[in-house]
Amino acid sequence: MSFIQKKISTVPSIFLGITLLFTATSALAHVKLLSAIPAMNATVTDQPKNLTLNFGEEVMLMNIKLLDAQQKNISLNYKVNHDLKKSFNVPVPSLKKGKYTVTWTTMGKDGHNMNGEYSFTIQ
Template sequence: MSFKNSILKSVRHAAIFATVMMTSVAAFAHAHLESATPGINATVSGQPQAITLNFSADVMLMNVKLINAQGQAIPLTYQISNELKKSFQIPVSTLTTGKYTVQWSAMGKDGHNMNSDYSFSIQ
């Protein structure tokens, strides 16, 4: 292998390494749900007044649904806003005992869409 080919090979490896590192950093930069109230997989004894979603960075909350154990959607009064923030509080109506699933979708400042869900139970 010639000296020129060796240098080109080294440059190519460095470019691949830099691309992988930048992609990894970008993946970790996306916002995620840090905590919620009621807590993720929590069992609470009383009626929650609201669902609070706390994100790791400012996001626009695009949608949030509350689903009971029978798969029925519980009406929420959340309306989409263009406001970017880390914490959202969504009032809830009276809930009975049982398991509930919170489904949410959000968009980060970078336009990255994310969605997930979590469950909690009321005794």
């Protein structure tokens, strides 16, 4: 095989590799938490009645926890609902002033679990 023939035969292989790379990247993309109430890293003065999580795509909220500054779990009355939604409202009990961390786990349409956390402070 001549040098030119070898170079021409590698072009389809390179194209196939690039195509597979982009396909794999989009398949591994995870749904992100777009916004929350109370907002991420916010300081609020009023007691929140709910935690609201807004995701970029429809997901199933598998788990949500609220932790205080000492990492003590604050009981939330959340039951997993198998509906896929972009937004979830979870009632919260009365909270004292301090820093809180929200942790969550979702499952996307593709079956992949995603998790994350954010904090807010009540003054």
